[in-house]
Amino acid sequence: MGDNVSKRLKLISATEAEMEERSFPNQYPDWEQGVVASNAGADVEYNDPFDAEGKVNAAFQMRVQSKIKDLLEQMEEGLKTADPHDFSTYTGWTGIALLYLQLHRVSCEGSHLQRALDYVKRAMRILNGRRVTFLCGDAGPLAVGAVVHHKLNNSVESKDCVSRLLQLQRSVLSPDAEIPDELLYGRVGYLFALLYVNKEIGADTVDEGIITKVVTAIIGSGKNMSAEEKKTDRCPLLYEWHKKQYIGAAHGLAGIYYMLMQPGARVHPTMLAELVRPSIDYIRHKRFRSGNFPSSLSNESDRLVHWCHGAPGVIHMLIMAYKVFKEEKYLKEAADCAEVIWQRGLLRKGYGICHGTAGNGYAFLTLYKLTLEKKYLYRACKFAEWCLDYGTHGCRIPDRPYSLFEGMAGTIHYLSEMTNPEASSFPAFEL
Ligand SMILES: [Zn+2]
Numbered sequence: 001m002g003d004n005v006s007k008r009l010k011l012i013s014a015t016e017a018e019m020e021e022r023s024f025p026n027q028y029p030d031w032e033q034g035v036v037a038s039n040a041g042a043d044v045e046y047n048d049p050f051d052a053e054g055k056v057n058a059a060f061q062m063r064v065q066s067k068i069k070d071l072l073e074q075m076e077e078g079l080k081t082a083d084p085h086d087f088s089t090y091t092g093w094t095g096i097a098l099l100y101l102q103l104h105r106v107s108c109e110g111s112h113l114q115r116a117l118d119y120v121k122r123a124m125r126i127l128n129g130r131r132v133t134f135l136c137g138d139a140g141p142l143a144v145g146a147v148v149h150h151k152l153n154n155s156v157e158s159k160d161c162v163s164r165l166l167q168l169q170r171s172v173l174s175p176d177a178e179i180p181d182e183l184l185y186g187r188v189g190y191l192f193a194l195l196y197v198n199k200e201i202g203a204d205t206v207d208e209g210i211i212t213k214v215v216t217a218i219i220g221s222g223k224n225m226s227a228e229e230k231k232t233d234r235c236p237l238l239y240e241w242h243k244k245q246y247i248g249a250a251h252g253l254a255g256i257y258y259m260l261m262q263p264g265a266r267v268h269p270t271m272l273a274e275l276v277r278p279s280i281d282y283i284r285h286k287r288f289r290s291g292n293f294p295s296s297l298s299n300e301s302d303r304l305v306h307w308c309h310g311a312p313g314v315i316h317m318l319i320m321a322y323k324v325f326k327e328e329k330y331l332k333e334a335a336d337c338a339e340v341i342w343q344r345g346l347l348r349k350g351y352g353i354c355h356g357t358a359g360n361g362y363a364f365l366t367l368y369k370l371t372l373e374k375k376y377l378y379r380a381c382k383f384a385e386w387c388l389d390y391g392t393h394g395c396r397i398p399d400r401p402y403s404l405f406e407g408m409a410g411t412i413h414y415l416s417e418m419t420n421p422e423a424s425s426f427p428a429f430e431l
Helices: 002-022 035-039 058-079 093-107 110-124 139-151 155-167 169-173 187-201 208-228 253-260 269-284 311-325 328-344 357-371 374-388 408-419
Strands: none
Touching (some): 058 408, 093 110, 155 169, 169 187, 169 208, 187 208, 269 311, 269 328
């Protein structure tokens, strides 16, 4: 027995060491209402990012703007050697177009919109018909192309993009298509493209009937898997990717349920209550004591704190569940996710949004938008502050270092949210 205990202790310390390895200790003091004032003048380095009205102050905004300018130059230079054939939103040209669309949204500068057009045109020239999703397939460039052309009043081109986008539905709906359901490569990633176009161009750009067909296919697939696994009672909608039942936002259940709860998906309230809600509760029971979530249903190690795997992705599902079902427990667990992210979210993997510090910062922004609690805006600012020292912490360099989801473009996207945090939105995910 003594042997067992020491084995277990070894295991615990190994896990702790690994946690240390995955993230930097967060040295920033946490937000405590009132403490700022009492610390003023003391030698505690608090660095309050707010002005008297509680807005992100001008000095911090200026630091952020100057860093954005600097990183944009580095990114443009770096992109000269990027893979010319990668058109994707995740790591390719459409992601860069989406960044410029965001910069145009916050600054209203016409040159950004022009850049977005250049990049998305470049992407649309090299589509390959292999995948259907917004993040990794043809739907991303076509949806972003439709939006950029719409903003430039090129209505013929915009409509052409939408009709090409809709042609992809055949392979999404085909019953014998070997398409998964998750966000990166599956049906939900196509659903996002439709919802995105409707949000950006107008609610009836994509016909409700088409959205319903896609939603029905996703729900049907989840019911089948749940029946196969004999989990109809506990988890009526079950999905897998590469033979694993992932939980996170990118490949897993949280990303799928999150999209099904979007108002634009128009899933019937009965279905939400009878299918989506119990499935969400099933995932909730898998959470670790720390408040973090496993990467898959069969995984029991509390390691990853990324948007793609772990609390920073699941938090979005919980927040949406709170909005839809109006139950405090979802909000409470979202707040627990935020604690884990604050403790373990400054990642050694880098500053990106899929598995980096910027993506983790979005969790605070989303919780701030819901609660308007200053604590979350403060934490978002501190993660932005960390990103201001881009490249100085000794993080791993990602494979696509300038891309939207792995690299610098994602960090710039996050930093640009500091201008108007109330209107922030995780790219290719939040609507
Ligand atoms: Zn990732």
